[in-house]
Amino acid sequence: MVRIILLWIMSSLLCLAANAQVIHNGIPWFDEQGNIINAHGACIVEDGGRYWLFGEYKSDESNAFPGFGCYSSADLVNWRFERIVLPVQKDGILGPDRVGERVKVMKCPKTGEYVMLMHADDLGYNDPYIGIATSPTINGDYTLHGPILFDGKPLRHWDMGTFQDTDGKGYLLIHHGPIYRLSDDYRSIEAKVAHVEGMGESPAMFKKNGLYYLLTSNLTSWERNDNYYFTASSIEGPWKKQGYFCPEGTLTWNSQSTFVLPLRRDNDTIPMYMGDRWSYPHQASAATYVWLPMKAEGEKLAIPEYWDAWNAAKAEKKLSIQGREQVHNWISDKKGDCLEREFDGGRIAVVGKTDGNGGYATISISYANGKVLDKLFVDFYSKIPDEGLRFVSKNYPKGKYRLRIEVTGTQSAWYNKKKTIRYGSHGYLVNVTKTIEMEADV
Numbered sequence: 001m002v003r004i005i006l007l008w009i010m011s012s013l014l015c016l017a018a019n020a021q022v023i024h025n026g027i028p029w030f031d032e033q034g035n036i037i038n039a040h041g042a043c044i045v046e047d048g049g050r051y052w053l054f055g056e057y058k059s060d061e062s063n064a065f066p067g068f069g070c071y072s073s074a075d076l077v078n079w080r081f082e083r084i085v086l087p088v089q090k091d092g093i094l095g096p097d098r099v100g101e102r103v104k105v106m107k108c109p110k111t112g113e114y115v116m117l118m119h120a121d122d123l124g125y126n127d128p129y130i131g132i133a134t135s136p137t138i139n140g141d142y143t144l145h146g147p148i149l150f151d152g153k154p155l156r157h158w159d160m161g162t163f164q165d166t167d168g169k170g171y172l173l174i175h176h177g178p179i180y181r182l183s184d185d186y187r188s189i190e191a192k193v194a195h196v197e198g199m200g201e202s203p204a205m206f207k208k209n210g211l212y213y214l215l216t217s218n219l220t221s222w223e224r225n226d227n228y229y230f231t232a233s234s235i236e237g238p239w240k241k242q243g244y245f246c247p248e249g250t251l252t253w254n255s256q257s258t259f260v261l262p263l264r265r266d267n268d269t270i271p272m273y274m275g276d277r278w279s280y281p282h283q284a285s286a287a288t289y290v291w292l293p294m295k296a297e298g299e300k301l302a303i304p305e306y307w308d309a310w311n312a313a314k315a316e317k318k319l320s321i322q323g324r325e326q327v328h329n330w331i332s333d334k335k336g337d338c339l340e341r342e343f344d345g346g347r348i349a350v351v352g353k354t355d356g357n358g359g360y361a362t363i364s365i366s367y368a369n370g371k372v373l374d375k376l377f378v379d380f381y382s383k384i385p386d387e388g389l390r391f392v393s394k395n396y397p398k399g400k401y402r403l404r405i406e407v408t409g410t411q412s413a414w415y416n417k418k419k420t421i422r423y424g425s426h427g428y429l430v431n432v433t434k435t436i437e438m439e440a441d442v
């Protein structure tokens with residue numbers, strides 16, 4: 001009997017350990033304190049045996065800069081919120097009612113300092129700068145020094161990314177083409193080393209087997225599009241335009257590139273694509289992340305399949321959520337309509353359809369007595385139709401709980417930077433196909 005119990009405990013622990021490694025794309029993630037992981041336009045730095053995730057700590061109400069946040073993790077799945085490493089400043093390029101985006105951090109090999117670069121702007125995107133901040137520790141208070149300078153002048157650009165080469169040199173990647181090499185202390189710009197004709201926005205770069213890959217998106221604001229890439233055997237170029245890295249029409253599996261993290265696995269390095277699935281205006285809770293391993297073989301770069309769940313340790317596809325299913329096929333766009341279901345603790349998952357007429361739902365979990373434990377927005381909009389996981393709850397102890405999905409009668413819709421093109425949803429539909437109840441951790 002004791003042996004059986006021991007075996008059961010061991011297999012449950014193994015199962016927990018295995019499951020704790022799963023990355024679920026396109027759904028809200030929770031940190032170790034149970035708060036939504038809020039790190040958009042992000043990057044990851046591997047340092048001191050941990051992964052450090054930096055991102056835009058968005059709000060659900062406005063696009064004004066609320067600070068850059070930092071999380072850390074040993075496995076890319078379980079994240080601890082460290083702190084807001086750069087808060088709203090009293091004034092200057094990241095003062096009140098400014099925009100702060102695409103934060104990128106690198107450790108400067110020469111000085112040992114952590115250098116943060118970002119896009120800073122006004123709310124109308126008419127006053128762009130590339131800003132620089134530094135900190136002696138990775139998760140410390142970053143001091144903002146203002147705009148980074150080239151030939152004594154600030155760079156007036158918006159979307160940006162960074163790349164650190166194997167020789168320790170740091171690069172700043174700019175929308176629509178320019179690549180700048182940073183000085184040895186990473187605090188200023190030494191030279192413009194390339195101009196990549198045909199580049200778009202949201203640049204991200206990595207190198208594998210001596211070949212450089214540069215990812216970029218088209219100019220469609222928060223809307224997704226088919227991102228594409230370039231290759232070069234030297235960072236100075238010539239850069240060769242290669243085409244899409246996800247199947248055409250999937251709109252980069254419904255995401256926009258922000259960074260590529262080289263995953264060191266089994267004597268190989270697998271580039272991990274990091275993308276944003278934006279959701280304006282509720283970016284803090286309803287915008288999600290798409291992280292997927294990429295296949296890079298010579299000039300061919302691809303994410304041939306969308307995995308809604310994958311094992312970060314092995315970079316392998318996982319079967320998606322399994323458990324007790326209830327089919328609902330429930331569709332409504334009437335504000336206040338709701339779908340409810342009871343469950344006995346563990347996790348509850350929501351599977352649903354999104355399309356061009358989708359709107360926001362609120363999803364809440366409460367005790368049987370009505371006390372609400374968690375509540376957040378989930379977006380049922382996507383430009384191209386999709387069916388998949390929309391939400392997986394936290395793991396609740398055994399008990400009586402109620403899941404409630406309510407139609408808000410609001411939608412994700414916005415204008416481009418010049419305020420000339422309207423993007424987003426044309427309806428308020430919430431479309432839930434099924435819910436799945438899981439006893440154990442996933």
Ligand code: GAL
Nearest residue numbers: 101159201202220221222417
């Ligand atoms: C995107 C850009 C984002 C953000 C957004 C605002 O094109 O990549 O970082 O600036 O526009 O519309």
